[in-house]
Amino acid sequence: MTTLEITGGAVLRPDATVERADVLVDQDAGTILEIGPDLEGTADETLDAADSLVTPGFVNGHTHVAMTLLRGYADDKPLEAWLREDIWPAEGAMTPEDIRAGAELGLLEMIKGGTTAFADMYFEVPEIVAAVEQTGVRAVLGHGIVTVGKDEGAAHEDAAESLAVAEEFDGAAAGRISTVFAPHSLTTVGASYLEEFVPKARDAGVPIHYHANETEDEVAPIVDEHGVRPLEYAAERGLLGAEDFVAHGVHVDEQEIELLAEAGTSVIHCPASNMKLASGMAPIQRLLEAGVTVGLGTDGAASNNDLSMLDEARDAAMLGKLAASDASAVPAESVVKMLTAGSADALGLESGRIEPGAPADLAVVDLEKPHLVPAHDLVSHLAYAAEAGDVRHTICDGAILMADREVRTLEESRVLERAGERATALSDRTER
Numbered sequence: 001m002t003t004l005e006i007t008g009g010a011v012l013r014p015d016a017t018v019e020r021a022d023v024l025v026d027q028d029a030g031t032i033l034e035i036g037p038d039l040e041g042t043a044d045e046t047l048d049a050a051d052s053l054v055t056p057g058f059v060n061g062h063t064h065v066a067m068t069l070l071r072g073y074a075d076d077k078p079l080e081a082w083l084r085e086d087i088w089p090a091e092g093a094m095t096p097e098d099i100r101a102g103a104e105l106g107l108l109e110m111i112k113g114g115t116t117a118f119a120d121m122y123f124e125v126p127e128i129v130a131a132v133e134q135t136g137v138r139a140v141l142g143h144g145i146v147t148v149g150k151d152e153g154a155a156h157e158d159a160a161e162s163l164a165v166a167e168e169f170d171g172a173a174a175g176r177i178s179t180v181f182a183p184h185s186l187t188t189v190g191a192s193y194l195e196e197f198v199p200k201a202r203d204a205g206v207p208i209h210y211h212a213n214e215t216e217d218e219v220a221p222i223v224d225e226h227g228v229r230p231l232e233y234a235a236e237r238g239l240l241g242a243e244d245f246v247a248h249g250v251h252v253d254e255q256e257i258e259l260l261a262e263a264g265t266s267v268i269h270c271p272a273s274n275m276k277l278a279s280g281m282a283p284i285q286r287l288l289e290a291g292v293t294v295g296l297g298t299d300g301a302a303s304n305n306d307l308s309m310l311d312e313a314r315d316a317a318m319l320g321k322l323a324a325s326d327a328s329a330v331p332a333e334s335v336v337k338m339l340t341a342g343s344a345d346a347l348g349l350e351s352g353r354i355e356p357g358a359p360a361d362l363a364v365v366d367l368e369k370p371h372l373v374p375a376h377d378l379v380s381h382l383a384y385a386a387e388a389g390d391v392r393h394t395i396c397d398g399a400i401l402m403a404d405r406e407v408r409t410l411e412e413s414r415v416l417e418r419a420g421e422r423a424t425a426l427s428d429r430t431e432r
């Protein structure tokens with residue numbers, strides 16, 4: 001057995017307590033073996049965690065990783081106009097090589113910020129699979145379907161591709177990849193395609209991931225056309241399974257919150273995207289009180305504009321309080337849970353907790369920083385004060401992806417250069 005020991009740190013446990021402990025990892029199995037104050041020190045490799053907090057690796061529950069190429073390409077617009085006028089035309093001009101370059105950039109950024117797993121919805125999924133294989137992270141991938149504006153044949157093909165991709169890549173990257181069927185949203189995919197493909201996804205045992213109730217503009221057309229709220233419409237079409245997860249859930253009423261809670265469908269909260277696109281304030285405190293599993297996601301880099309999960313945690317706490325008009329709403333502990341176990345549970349992953357037997361997906365946060373002193377409460381620091389740049393080491397599936405801020409699975413300067421070149425060329429050939 002090859003082992004790794006993370007020594008000298010403070011460790012965040014699943015009950016949100018922090019204790020002085022070392023963490024011993026079985027690198028072959030990719031799991032945590034033991035947590036204790038003074039482990040033997042005979043491991044094959046050691047990572048220093050003195051003056052640091054060892055936390056579960058962060059789980060980005062909703063993103064479009066290759067959208068890093070469109071970071072800063074189109075800002076300051078509402079969702080509809082932003083997608084139709086800027087984003088979709090640029091995505092139409094993207095090549096598989098662009099997707100690979102954007103995915104590598106996004107993964108570099110995520111690993112540097114302590115993220116060890118993410119859920120993605122995009123196209124050219126084989127390129128994203130390759131980037132995940134190379135970089136060593138864990139991922140839940142889906143091919144996003146849009147049928148509006150397409151003829152029947154192209155729309156059908158897009159939906160069929162989503163199911164085929166889910167079946168093909170489940171278990172890839174030595175089991176680090178799992179997959180979802182991914183209709184983009186309830187308004188951008190026609191009802192007939194949902195009716196045809198959702199039962200097929202169920203038969204194949206593939207969970208479903210989609211955008212829901214993100215903006216007011218998305219709710220009204222469903223109410224007008226079908227006479228029910230979007231999540232009732234989703235439930236009627238079999239889209240509210242216990243393994244399914246929806247991104248956003250901003251404009252959900254009490255009845256929809258109950259539906260989510262009863263069905264066991266999770267919500268991935270994307271506070272930065274919701275603020276930037278002025279989509280609204282999700283009722284996170286209400287969702288938590290109703291017993292809905294809530295995770296956290298950055299959404300794509302074009303609506304955020306970074307992939308930092310620590311930023312997202314702080315945004316979630318701030319926006320949750322504002323939405324509830326209550327400073328005690330969405331407290332630090334609940335945000336830290338969303339950042340780790342909440343997202344992991346939503347995505348069907350066992351990571352997100354530091355305990356024996358759990359996946360060794362870890363981030364080590366340097367506490368010797370001006371903005372992290374004094375150390376009254378490290379859970380508070382994780383929710384409110386820590387930044388992506390404070391992460392020292394990142395470990396996933398027992399492997400060291402970053403040690404002392406040096407990413408081992410990607411050549412940083414090459415990734416930055418290639419992404420910059422590809423993004424410029426993409427922008428030059430896109431008409432808008």
Ligand SMILES: N[C@@H](CCSC[C@H]1O[C@@H](n2cnc3c(=O)[nH]cnc32)[C@H](O)[C@@H]1O)C(=O)O
Nearest residue numbers: 064087121122123144145146184211299300
């Ligand atoms: N196969 C589809 C692509 C869908 S991928 C998922 C889509 O979600 C888009 N997206 C990114 N952020 C958001 C958001 O906040 N709300 C809705 N869609 C988003 C993203 O740009 C991408 O086009 C096609 O042929 O157009």
Ligand SMILES: [Zn+2]
Nearest residue numbers: 211247299300
């Ligand atoms: Zn999204």
